[in-house]
Amino acid sequence: MGLAAEVRAGLRAARPYLLAHDDPPYDHCHSFSARGRRVDVCARCLGIYPGVAAGFLAGRLLAAPLALVAVLPLPALLDWSAVALGGRDGNNHRRTLTGVLLGVAVAGGVVRLVDGDLRTLAVAAGYGVTTATALWLEHRD
Numbered sequence: 001m002g003l004a005a006e007v008r009a010g011l012r013a014a015r016p017y018l019l020a021h022d023d024p025p026y027d028h029c030h031s032f033s034a035r036g037r038r039v040d041v042c043a044r045c046l047g048i049y050p051g052v053a054a055g056f057l058a059g060r061l062l063a064a065p066l067a068l069v070a071v072l073p074l075p076a077l078l079d080w081s082a083v084a085l086g087g088r089d090g091n092n093h094r095r096t097l098t099g100v101l102l103g104v105a106v107a108g109g110v111v112r113l114v115d116g117d118l119r120t121l122a123v124a125a126g127y128g129v130t131t132a133t134a135l136w137l138e139h140r141d
Contacts, residue, residue, distance in 0.1 A: 051103020064108030072105035
């Protein structure tokens with residue numbers, strides 16, 4: 001199999017997860033109808049993308065404070081952790097709202113990083129280590 005065929009096969013296999021990264025029944029997704037077909041969209045990502053756009057706009061206009069970049073992802077991390085580790089039922093509206101906050105923080109962090117504020121890397125590393133630890137705890141059984 002040539003490289004192009006492998007890439008096409010990989011994209012075909014990944015297609016179901018591009019908008020909805022959950023396994024069926026897609027309970028962490030908002031469902032829409034488009035051209036008579038059901039489209040499931042990850043609830044958190046539905047908030048992240050507009051949050052990123054708003055964060056880039058606000059980051060350029062207001063220079064997002066590092067404290068906001070550090071605090072705004074926390075609700076998404078806590079909500080995800082409570083569902084993944086605590087067995088709590090999630091709420092798609094909460095996922096979307098926390099996604100908006102996460103998106104704003106990501107964009108604000110990128111703007112700060114591009115402007116040379118390397119403290120943003122420490123914030124990102126802290127969230128990365130925390131998330132990796134929570135994933136390890138979730139899958140250790």
